[in-house]
Amino acid sequence: MAELGIDELQNIANKLRLDVIEMTTAAGSGHPGGSLSAADAIAALYFRVMNIDPADPYKEDRDRFVLSKGHAAPILYAALAERGYFPTEELITLRKIGSRLQGHPSYREVPGVEVTTGSLGQGLSMACGIALAGKLDKKDYRVYCLLGDGELQEGQNWEAAMFARAKGLNNMTVLVDRNKLQICGNTEEVLALDPLPEKFRAFGWNVTIVDGHNIRQIIEACFKASQAKKGPSVIILNTVKGKGVSFMENNVGFHGRSCKPDEYEKAVEELKAVIR
Amino acid sequence: MSGEKLAQRSYYGKALADLAEIDPNVVVLDADLAGSTKTSSFEKVAPERFVEVGIAEANMIGIAAGLAASGKTAFASTFGVFASGRCWEQIRMAVAYPNLNVKVVATHCGLSVGPDGATHQALEDIAIMRALPNMTVVVPCDAHEAYAATIALAKTNGPAYMRMGRSEFPVIKPADCTFTIGKADVVREGTDVSIIACGQMVQTSLEAAEMLAAEGINAEVINMATIKPLDGEAIKATASKTGAVVTVEEHSVIGGLGSAVAEYLSENLPTPMGRIGTKDTFGESGEAEELLVKYGLAKEDIVAKAKEIIKLKS
Ligand SMILES: Cc1ncc(C[n+]2csc(CCOP(=O)(O)OP(=O)(O)O)c2C)c(N)n1
Ligand SMILES: [Mg+2]
Numbered sequence: 001m002a003e004l005g006i007d008e009l010q011n012i013a014n015k016l017r018l019d020v021i022e023m024t025t026a027a028g029s030g031h032p033g034g035s036l037s038a039a040d041a042i043a044a045l046y047f048r049v050m051n052i053d054p055a056d057p058y059k060e061d062r063d064r065f066v067l068s069k070g071h072a073a074p075i076l077y078a079a080l081a082e083r084g085y086f087p088t089e090e091l092i093t094l095r096k097i098g099s100r101l102q103g104h105p106s107y108r109e110v111p112g113v114e115v116t117t118g119s120l121g122q123g124l125s126m127a128c129g130i131a132l133a134g135k136l137d138k139k140d141y142r143v144y145c146l147l148g149d150g151e152l153q154e155g156q157n158w159e160a161a162m163f164a165r166a167k168g169l170n171n172m173t174v175l176v177d178r179n180k181l182q183i184c185g186n187t188e189e190v191l192a193l194d195p196l197p198e199k200f201r202a203f204g205w206n207v208t209i210v211d212g213h214n215i216r217q218i219i220e221a222c223f224k225a226s227q228a229k230k231g232p233s234v235i236i237l238n239t240v241k242g243k244g245v246s247f248m249e250n251n252v253g254f255h256g257r258s259c260k261p262d263e264y265e266k267a268v269e270e271l272k273a274v275i276r
Numbered sequence: 277m278s279g280e281k282l283a284q285r286s287y288y289g290k291a292l293a294d295l296a297e298i299d300p301n302v303v304v305l306d307a308d309l310a311g312s313t314k315t316s317s318f319e320k321v322a323p324e325r326f327v328e329v330g331i332a333e334a335n336m337i338g339i340a341a342g343l344a345a346s347g348k349t350a351f352a353s354t355f356g357v358f359a360s361g362r363c364w365e366q367i368r369m370a371v372a373y374p375n376l377n378v379k380v381v382a383t384h385c386g387l388s389v390g391p392d393g394a395t396h397q398a399l400e401d402i403a404i405m406r407a408l409p410n411m412t413v414v415v416p417c418d419a420h421e422a423y424a425a426t427i428a429l430a431k432t433n434g435p436a437y438m439r440m441g442r443s444e445f446p447v448i449k450p451a452d453c454t455f456t457i458g459k460a461d462v463v464r465e466g467t468d469v470s471i472i473a474c475g476q477m478v479q480t481s482l483e484a485a486e487m488l489a490a491e492g493i494n495a496e497v498i499n500m501a502t503i504k505p506l507d508g509e510a511i512k513a514t515a516s517k518t519g520a521v522v523t524v525e526e527h528s529v530i531g532g533l534g535s536a537v538a539e540y541l542s543e544n545l546p547t548p549m550g551r552i553g554t555k556d557t558f559g560e561s562g563e564a565e566e567l568l569v570k571y572g573l574a575k576e577d578i579v580a581k582a583k584e585i586i587k588l589k590s
Contacts (some may be wrong), residue, residue: 029391070395095391097562097570103393118395120331120356150308153330183308184328190308191330 011276012082013043015243018271019078019091022106024258027095030103033074033254037179037212037239038146044218045144046079064114064130066098068123069254070104070149070178073141077101077110085112112142121154124145124174128160131169131232142226146175150182152169153191158203164232165204171231173225174205177212179241181252200234214236245270282419282447284440285383289314292351296322299430303343305329305352307336313353313383324525332436334363337378341370341393344377350431352378356385356398356439361530366387369436372408379429380405384442386526387554387571388476388564397559398439403531405437406504411582412436412457413504415525415533418447421501424455432457441526445476448499458502460510466496469582470514474500474533475551481524484578495582506536513546520585521549524578526568529553548588550581 004012017039024030046052050063067076072095075137079086086100087246093099104118115126127145134141147157164172175195184190192198197207206228210217225233241255242248245267259267284520294538296318297300305327310316319326327343329336333354340350353359359382365514373380385398406413414429414436415430416422429436448463463478464485473481478499485495496514500507517519523542541547554571568574 027391095393095561097560097566099561101561103391103561104395106394116395116476118393150331153332155332155334182331184306184310190328191332225285230417235583 006216007153009043009047012047013039013215014244014271014275016043016075016078016082018081018275019082019088020074021245021259021264021267023078023091025264028076028090028258030186031071031097031183031256032258033241033248033251034069034075034148034177035072035159036243036245036248037241038072038075039244040176040213040215041146041175041218041237042075042079043195044215044222048081048219049222050144051141054112057085061139061141062127064143066115066123066127066130066143066145067105068145068183069120069151070117070123073103073105076105076113080110080112085125086110086219096270105276108113118236120148120151120155124160125159127172127174128164128169129162131172132167134171135169141171143172147176148182149173149176149178149180149187149193150190152176152193152196163203168230169232170228170230173222174232174234174236176236177239179239181241181250183252183255185252197236204231206231206233207236208233209236209238212239213243279446281444283442283444283514284416284419284422285314285442287419287423288316288381288383288440288477291332292318295427295430296325299349301349301431302349303327303350304349305336305340305350307331307333307354309354310385311460312355314374315353333358334366335495337363337366337380337418338370341374341376345374348377350378351381353381355384355396356382356401357396360398360401360437364404366371372410372465375410375434377433377435378436379436381438383440385439386441386475387559387567387573388441388526388544390567391561393560398530399528399554399559402503402525402527402533403535409437411504412502414457415474416440416501417499418449419444420447420453421455422451424453425501428455428457438498439475440460441476446479448479448482450550457500458505458507459492460498460500460502460507462496462514463499464495464497466518468492468494469520469522469586470498470516470518471494471522471524471582472498472511472514472533472537473499474503474524477524477526479578480573480575484575484582487575487579488582491530493582493586500533503533503536505539506540507538508544511537511540515541515545515547519547522552522578522581523549524552524575524583529555542572545551548585550585552578552581562583
């Protein structure tokens with residue numbers, strides 16, 4: 001694939017957002033908020049950063065992606081479809097009986113889905129396992145893992161964080177979707193995570209903080225992480241939950257519900273206005 | 277009103293809010309799902325005794341155990357898969373072994389969770405919870421019984437697991453029903469076959485009994501709302517009357533109600549029996565009703581199984 005410019009990637013991110021709205025509305029359920037906040041990072045990874053081949057989804061040397069916040073499955077499926085892993089027409093079968101597009105990602109049920117997630121707090125451990133296998137097999141693939149910020153309240157993440165550093169897993173890039181919202185509200189009110197960068201630094205990680213809706217910054221941070229000699233790297237993406245649809249932005253209500261018909265019309269209108 | 281569709285978790289929330297008034301010792305713990313599990317109803321009236329732990333179920337159980345060790349009655353709630361599975365060993369050591377007064381109350385159990393899919397459909401929770409010594413396991417049949425069971429659990433010292441669904445479904449019990457832990461009840465009398473069910477499947481079993489009645493088969497339906505301690509006397513009474521038993525649960529046939537009844541009957545009163553439940557499989561995304569049909573938990577499946585077992589009577 002020819003290298004896409006930042007504008008093109010931004011356009012793709014918005015297309016993925018539109019897919020998310022179409023899919024979750026057709027399903028009548030699902031998690032649009034955390035899918036929209038991650039759209040720019042997912043576009044950067046799937047259309048620029050990661051070494052992947054939709055025609056050969058499990059080629060040995062591919063980079064791997066772990067969606068630890070599995071409820072954001074719609075954005076992953078949208079990226080896989082738009083990238084050519086499966087037909088985009090299939091997207092609207094999300095969450096329907098008999099569909100491959102399960103409510104939460106299921107290992108290899110859809111080509112390109114590397115692990116099963118949906119129960120929060122387990123993806124980072126799986127990413128560690130994949131990264132460790134890469135070291136054992138002397139492969140130079142990278143493992144990318146996207147975490148929710150609320151998800152970081154699960155203790156297993158910190159067991160994995162300790163492990164990754166102890167085992168020198170510099171082949172891992174973790175991205176945290178720091179949208180500051182979880183189901184019951186603001187993360188800092190539910191169970192404070194800050195100072196989050198300091199927590200990762202104390203665990204020996206390389207930390208970069210970027211605007212999670214600035215694709216250039218995301219790509220640069222990913223490149224920097226890939227050059228790290230020591231330790232795993234984390235990129236904290238400062239994001240807005242529901243990004244791209246005005247009435248969904250920072251609206252905790254859209255964590256786990258889809259659009260009603262009038263909301264759908266408005267969301268589609270807003271997104272179509274920015275898509276070329 | 278009988279037949280009205282109500283969600284069990286809403287009545288669990290109501291019961292907690294009422295308990296907040298009558299029992300100053302009750303504390304409620306949540307792991308970022310208060311709106312879904314309805315523990316938010318307790319938070320509204322007793323915010324100072326509501327403990328939000330964040331997305332950290334294992335920690336929640338440990339904190340609940342510490343609170344219970346200090347004299348509190350601790351209710352800890354989340355979705356069934358996390359409540360039972362995520363922190364099973366925490367429940368085992370910190371709650372069940374020391375016999376502490378922690379009530380693990382799970383919502384969103386079974387296939388009827390629907391589109392969230394297999395990761396969120398608890399189908400093994402009864403099995404792993406009833407295996408724990410000291411653990412009481414309760415599966416109320418409707419919203420009213422969920423209310424009564426919550427009150428009963430609060431009044432009874434010791435560890436317990438209560439299982440509820442996500443969806444709204446018809447109530448069987450009157451709003452003022454009472455609940456006795458360890459006692460089954462006959463919700464329909466019959467002589468030809470005993471259908472022993474729990475949870476939402478009691479309603480489905482009643483519908484199946486009507487279908488059987490149309491064919492001249494008189495089924496007895498038992499609501500086995502406590503899986504542990506199991507009401508052996510009730511099983512013996514119905515099995516000796518009908519001589520054929522079918523169990524029905526929105527859970528795997530491995531280790532749940534069906535297994536508990538099979539264990540009891542094979543040791544005390546060997547009787548032809550069959551089990552309705554998921555057959556050693558995970559669920560998938562889909563609408564609740566579609567899934568119940570696809571996985572063999574529809575009233576037609578109960579009817580077919582009842583006829584099959586009746587044929588085995590000697
Ligand atoms: C172990 C576990 N506990 C609870 C849930 C229910 N749940 C789904 S999403 C969510 C909130 C996630 O918040 P966050 O990680 O910040 O995700 P985002 O804001 O990116 O959507 C919760 C509690 C779950 N899926 N897994
Ligand atoms: Mg968040």
